[in-house]
Every structure is written in C-alpha cells, then in structure tokens.
Amino acid sequence: MPHAFRLVKNKAWAPRRLALTGEGPVGSIAREPRAILHYTPALELSRLPSDTAIATRPLAAHAAGPLKGRVRVPGDKSISHRALMLGALATGVTRLTGLLEAEDVLNTAKALQALGAPVEKIGNEWHVRGRGVGGLRQPEGPLDFGNSGTGTRLMLGIIAGHDMTVEIVGDASLSRRPMGRVLAPLIEMGLEIEGGRDRLPLVARGSANLVPTEYVLPVPSAQVKSAVLLAGLHTAGDTSVIESEATRDHTERMLRAFGADVRVQERDGKTRITVAGEAELQGRDFAVPADPSSAAFLAAAAALVPGSDIVIEGVLVNPTRVGFYEVLREMGGDVTFVDAREEGGEPVADIRVRHAPLKGVSVAAHRAPSMIDEYPILAVVAAFAEGETRMDGLAELKVKESDRLTATVAGLTANGVIARAEGDTLTVRGAREVRGGGSVATHLDHRIAMAFLTMGLASRDPVTVDDIGMVATSFPQFVALMESIGARFGAGPGRAR
C-alpha cells in the first residue's frame, strides 16, 4: 500500500512504536504536525525527535451484505474526559470502568498525571488519585492535547484556578481552532495568557485568587460552559453560566455526583447553571456508558444497508445527545431504544437499528447542539434518503477538527451526491442509489473519515478516505467493530479484505 508521510514537527511526545523515521519518499511528506498517536495506556512515554515522519493510511469501504449482530462501542468521550478531570480534583481515589481508551482521552490522562494526579490502569479499571480542588501542581513540560478540543478547553478551566504557568500545545488541527471563546470568560475570572494569543500553542498563567463570574454563552458550547464551571469550583463564591440552547450537561451531572453544589434554573427559555466555589469533591466509582456519537456510525450503516439488524449495547441516551437518533427516526429509520435504564447518573439503553427506506427531512437550527458531532454522518444518511434534507444552524461545524461543513460537501460531491452549503445551512439531495467511487480528504478529522467509510458500505462503488489514522482519537475499534457486524474494508478501491 502506498504511504504518504507527514512530519511531526516539534512535538514533545509521541510513541516509539508508530514512528517510521526515515522511511518513505521525501517528496511525499505533507507538512502537517501530528501529535500523540496511540498513546499507550500504561502511560509510558517515549520521546521522539522532532520532524519524525508518520504514515498516513488510506482505507476503502466496500458495499456490504446485511449487517447483523450485538456490539458494544467504547465509552463516551465527553464523559471520559470529565470523569478523569473530576477524579483529579476530588479527594481520594476515583475508579472508572468503561473509560474510552482513545488518544483524546489518554492525552487528558497524561496531562493530569503531569499536573500531579496519578492515573493508572489496574485490570479493567482506571484509577485517578485526586489532589483536591486547587491541589494540582506545576507540570515540568508542555501539556500536549493532540487533536482534542474538549481536553484543551476544559483543562484551561482547571488550570485557571491554580497558581501555575502552563504551556499548552496540540496538533495542526487543534492549533487552528478558536480558544478565545473559552479564554474570554476565564480571563475575566483571573487567567492570564502570554501575548494575548487565542490559538495554540499558548502559555496560560492561572491564579489561586480566581473570582466568580456570571457568563452568558455567546455560542452554544458545552466546552465553554464546562470550562467556566470547572474554574468556578476554584473561586470563593457562586459562578453561573447562562445558555439559551441546551448543550450536553455531563459536567453538571457529574459535578453533582462528586458532591459539588450545582443549581439549574430555567427561565424565559434560558438555563442558568450555578456552581458553588471552594468546592470539596469526593472520589467515587463511575461506569462510563457507551458513546452515542461513535454508535451513530454503526446505526447509520445498519439503517442504510438492506437487510441489516443490529443492537448496540449500553449507549448513553442523555436527551442532550440523541438528536441524530431522533432525526433518523423522523426520516423513517427503524430505531428503538430497548431496556432504558440509568447508569452512573446518566440514561442508557440498547439501541436496535434495522434497515428501512428513508426520506429527506428538515432539521431546525435549535436542534444542532444535540447532534453537533453527528452532522457528517447525518449528511451521509441523507444522501441515501428520498428527497432533500435541509440542516440549519451549522455555524459551529466550521470550527471542529476540520471545517466539517466544507469537508462534508466535498466528500458528498466526490461521491456523486448533490449537496451545498449556504451560510450555516447544509442541503443534501438524496437518492436511493448513491454512486460512491470517490476519494475523500479527511483533514485530520476522525468524524469525516468514519462518516465516509460508512457511506462506502452502502454505495455502489467503494469510497476511499485518505487517512484512517485520526479515528484513533475517538474510536480506535471502528474498523474492527464494523467488520464484526459484516462491513468490508480494504486498502484500495479494488481490494476488499
């Protein structure tokens, strides 16, 4: 298989086992820094020289027969980040099962360890030895969050409350993403940023005298909300965040579970979340439910491939996260939540999806936060639905790991689907048969890769993505789990394995 190589530039940490130093034709090196890859759960770090080449791996998805089986996808990424962070801010040991062992979350674990809160895997459990609110210590080197917006932004909220100066770095994708949205309220509370930068790399100076705030979210972002609430734990007073569109509420739920005083009030269509400062959190045991954003790819595949019938077990069905499944149902999808229950303070169910013919729908802007990471796969599903699907209010898609609005339209177009983005609206003209056959640029974006590989399972001709590597940031088992229900992937368009 031909490899293209990209440079890892000035990266402090990367695992030795994926380093392909000196291999490959120099002319094919793409100058994209890439951060930590397949970070080992044992948290053993190895240093690589800067400018080390790492292979990109294209992959093709081929038309599949009926998809069948019961599967469990890995733990929810949002909850995994938060469980590690709150564990580090608690007193005593927090024991986690079901933690997502993917690069984004492992980078958070590594950062917490560097901040003085030991994180280790013992058997099936991850243990975090907490340092108490305000008890973390100055790390010796930069913290590298790789590809993760959540890790970076939430951790900035925690760093804000400590008297320490921390350099924060990430990969090329993360270094392009806006940090001003989280820095603005944190600076109001007392954080300082060297040189006033709003992109990584940046140097943040926290304070032991952070002041509480009341912050009205200018964008619907759970990351910004969470960063302010986490900073609020470190103040002597009440910190409030006001949101006019409901975003995922895992931070609020989990703060309560760890013993913080959190109040939520609804008024005039807005939600005010208040956390009391000088909090004392207690370490606890926590089971992380399966990630509905990862499950969405399997659900979509089953909805699109004729004859399919699958069950995805133990998936988080928090109302702030299930927009994709609701829309799939509205399109005519056969989606049922079976055995709904509560685990670790979150609603969970087994999700059964059977193939059914789909029709285009209109998805209103206010629903965007409940499926924000699912739009690439929703657009792929829409390509196979009869009629037009219109999705409004997608401004936030432009500031994810890639500009997902542009990348999604490009991927659809490359595969013979008529789609356009106008302002914040995405329109997809669907048809029962999709040509496929295209090659899709993933732009360091795991969700673009997984969405278009899913397309290839149902399109006439195989769909190729240029790099499967980033899938390891959120769902390292994607290919294996898809294959376990009957999906077919191969190195190139002609070669299914």
Ligand SMILES: O=C(O)C1=C[C@@H](OP(=O)(O)O)[C@@H](O)[C@H](O)C1
């Ligand atoms: O809080 C979180 O865990 C997340 C919030 C969302 O980002 P925004 O807060 O930027 O919308 C989402 O896209 C991301 O994958 C995870």
Ligand SMILES: C=C(OP(=O)(O)O)C(=O)O
């Ligand atoms: C946007 C995402 O993650 P993050 O913001 O944490 O990089 C995502 O996983 O789709």
